[in-house]
Amino acid sequence: MARRVVVIGGGAAGMSAAAKAKRTDPTLEIVVYERSGYVSYGACGFPYAIKGEIARVEDVVVRTPAQFAKQGIQALIRHEVLEIDPVRQTVRVRDLEDGREFVDHWDELVLTTGGQPTRPPLPGLDLPGVFALRSVEEALAIKAWLAEQRPRTGVIIGGGYIGLEMAEALAAHGVALTLVERLPQVLPSFDPDFATQVADELRRQQVDLRVGQPVQGIVGDERVRGVVVDGETIPAEIVILAAGVRPSAALAQAAGIALGPTGAVAVDDRQRTNLPHVWAAGDVAEALHRVTGKPAWIPLGTTANKQGRVAGENLAGGDARFGGIAGTTVVKVFDLEAAISGLSLARAQAEGFNATAVSATAYSRAHYMPGHQPITVSLVFDQTTRRLLGGQLVGREGVAKRIDTVAAALQAGWTVDEFAELDLSYAPPFAPVWDPLLVAANLARR
Template identity: 50%
Template sequence: MTALRGSGRVEAVETSEGVVPTDLVLIATGIRPNVELAQAMGVALGPTGAIATDERMRTNLEEVYAAGDVAESFHQVLKRPYWLPLGDVANKHGRTAGAVIAGKEARFHGVAGTAIFKAFGLAVATTGLSLEAALKEGYAAKKVFIKSRDGAHYYPGSQPLFVELVYEEGTERLLGGAVVAFGHGALRVDALAALLSRGGTVEDLLALDLAYAPPFSPVWDPLLIAAQEVR
């Protein structure tokens, strides 16, 4: 993108490949950890460019802790440092660091990479690795994709819901997943996040006793339908 065009509102986007008419532009410029002060103190950075910490949020300097968007986390799927600058992660960092400073036994156990956002009426939730990311990491990864509903098909108001599962071929270890829904049904991703944190498999997902009532789910929950597709 080289320029926005319009009179009083955006009407087109100018790119290196030409001009695209539009009435809406979403700009995601990205962020970077603000670590200049830490570097000046001699605090070590990790491979992500954020501050390296252990599970107690300690840095390489005695009595110096890091928490929040400046600090790395441990990725439970990749098994290495990962930068996930989200509010809930920052709060857990801070709670862990505060407890340790106060002399309590506390550890931050890492992240699965779980996130959710809303685009107009659509909720998009992800956790773990996408198929593309898993293949790039060297996994023999495959995926399944299913369309279901967030309630019984006959229940008034039920809406479409989509599930994608990414798993390792052979072991069937879960590597990631996504849920897209028109509402809170997307929070099903949290069940996948819990399994990822424990190295769960497709079989573990199939064994879950998930809640059912027609306003909230089909008899077979969409997560279970997706897991069955692996077989």
Template identity: 40%
Template sequence: MHFVIIGGDAAGMSAASRARRNDPAMAITVLEMTEDVSYSACSMPYVIADEEGDMETLIMRAPAVFREKQNIDLRLGHRVEAIDPKNRRVSGKDAGGKPFEISFDKLLIATGSVANMPLIPGHELPHVFVLKSLDDGRRVKAFIEEKRIEKAAIIGAGYIGLEMCEALTERGITVQLIRNRPELLPWLAPELSAAVDTALREKGVLINHGCTTERIETHDSRLDICCREACFDAEMVLMAIGVRPSSFLAKEAGLELGAAGAIAVNRSMQTSHPDIYAAGDCADAYHVVTGEKTWIPMALTANRAGWAVADHITGRPVRMEGVAGTGVFKIFDVEVARTGLTLHEAEKAGFDPVEVVVKTYSRAKTVPGSRPVWVQMVGDRQSGRLLGVSMVGRDNEARRINAAAVALHARMRVVDFSTTDMAYAPPFSPVWDPLLVAANQLLKKI
């Protein structure tokens, strides 16, 4: 069997490595269009924040290891331009522009996602960046250091944009955050979003809400980022307005697309062609709460899906249960966490949702380090099911959210979750854990 993989990051290399463990005799070829594989993209803001940080430390496993230790035919600089499902071939060009064509028995599309770049005047300027690939990280870090940047603008407030507010501030750079919506994180309740907004402003981040960027103009080494209402000056711009699935190859090959334009897959990660699989940010998934298709790009999902593909093609039964959309990020000393559905998402999915927002404390009040924590919890009035939780605080909320995520995977009712035996000791939690406080309040509404 010849197993061909398009894309050499999380899903692709996880699939390649596990397929090799499952079948030492299998022929495995990985086609990666860049010169990097198997790296921690999520860690790039933290390396940028460290003046001595080195992007190369984010490479988890060097290409030579895959080739020499695992006998994987890893080909860098190979851009696939077409997939021919009928004749089981992929074709494209290598780093030197030379055409290639490879036949496959099983194919995995692991092309990931691409950063959104609005095609406004000035988006192509050398001062304007996205932060998606390792090469993007290298360019951003080099530009900051070579130009000795003192002021930067970040357009958008997704996970990367907010993490970069911290990273650039840590480098002594003044940050102007430009947001086209009137609130910072629209999926959070106003109280939780306000806590994040306050944390940013306390650290000197300048925030402009409700400002849609219309153009970027250059004046010598400086930029003007212009909205309808005002213009802001900076020396560099980071576009951080999210990503979209890289599903173009699949679409051109006639494969079915699903949620958010991602490649549609079944619970065994097969596409509409049974011998072609898709995994990672380019593929959709099932949501554990709704049971419906969704697209939520996350690193753990990509790695787990890569394993699932390898298991399936080597004859092991696979059923991917799905995702809850669990995510966390840090902004200075504030932790933001979520899992499951928001009130709006629950309404859209056909539930009869109710919501509570509670403010309590992370530890017993008498213990040093006890901090305020906000919990937003959503449940279904009809079934009593727990539907989603969001948290904002400064004391281990990123860990607490895992309890709620497990509850969603177990399809627990709020009443059942409210009676779970959570650990208590004053240095770690009040007697009533913040999640239990929220669950008890939500029960009153249900």
């Protein structure tokens, strides 16, 4: 009899695992249970679909259940897994359309339940016009609200990646925005001087930015009317809750699958959990951080795709390993790009490194070329070992792919001196003769 694989969650990690498993061993019987109405979508595209840069929200869907069926993968939408029995190797599933429950057997189980928005204990969270942003359905609901209600005012709760991207998206609809972040800065994974540049851009774009101010409540009647911050009610005809995400690990935990120190499912570099034949990947799982050497939880689409593939290959009898993460992330905030890889200075010091940072500003192109833009680069390194620990970049062009060079250096485990020896590309339309990365590295060298 064919071995049966059950995948819980049809996002990027789950569908990558399913597809890779089927390619590796075509005899496998694979079923994916997905609670929402869509599988295989890139949630990272939602802000651009809401903004209107992408015509339809559904365009972010990579493949439909019908397309997976042609590959021999059964993807069942609107099916929620309620319970995992690791001894009997079964799951209990509810069909959300008719409420019917059934039990399915698995030989291999893949946990790709993803993450979910943090819901702070606030009154008014359930008012119409208050949205989070994880599913296609939520993205569609925001788009419909914008089209039908035409909100003139809005509040975004949270200054992380999603909050910042949603600021750009809502501003494009003419919504007068307030962004509230309880921490003293936006983008808490960045050092303060970088967060300040992002904050400046938000203000330049007419976003009323309130940092260091927790939200006290959301008010309204038949729909949202405002958000209470520091005793003041800020008018809001739309509210986006983007106050962080956490791993959707309750199902796993209830089944005795071990979580790691971050609260996500602990996995090894094969994506194995503590239970035999149970794998985890994507936003529900941890990943080894190459710089700290410790498990980290940095939920990102790239990691989800890679881990999913590794889980899929291994459960099908292959031998793949996931090389870990460097914590590379980039975000577009209106006309600004901000990127990080590795550790910020604050984080590096908190991790016990003898860390310091150098910072330089240089141009994205040769100084005599039209359109050149300043890029600020910070390199964090250990003063004892001189090892590079992280890098941050901010600027109006040429930031996103420059951070990849930092990611490579972190993977290589270089010192800042080795980093300074890089033979980076140069031509006047693309870089100055001393690339901003090297200008910073030369400062560290002294």
